Amino acid sequence: MIKIIAVLCSLASPANCHEQIVTTSDFADVSMQSCMMGAPQLAEWMNQHPAERLAGWRCVLGQQTGRGA
Template sequence: MNFVELILTVCTLAQPAACDERKLVFESTTGSTSNCMMQAMPYIAQWCGEHPQLTVTKWRCARPGAEGDKI
């Protein structure tokens, strides 16, 4: 199995300057980050529907653990 990490930068609707990152891991057929870029939109749309109080301002793909965690 190949996994890819989708990293979302999200901000609250009440305080647009209050932003944070959320990481979603999903299975990818190839495990490539470029393939993730093409497959990401349905995952982002689903996440947005489940979190209506937040808005996604940007997103990127990475291999799981490659970007580490915020300190």
């Protein structure tokens, strides 16, 4: 399974950033190439989280936990 780990920053406090795994069932069929190019599902996920700005993302294989940015 490919996990997408996003670096998200608060719009209210732009210096307040953190990493979060954004992989959901919508990402089940994401290929590594699609992930690296910015999976369309990532934009949909961001639309559901309007208080945050996407500062970056990375794609990892297998199990991974989020860590502070």
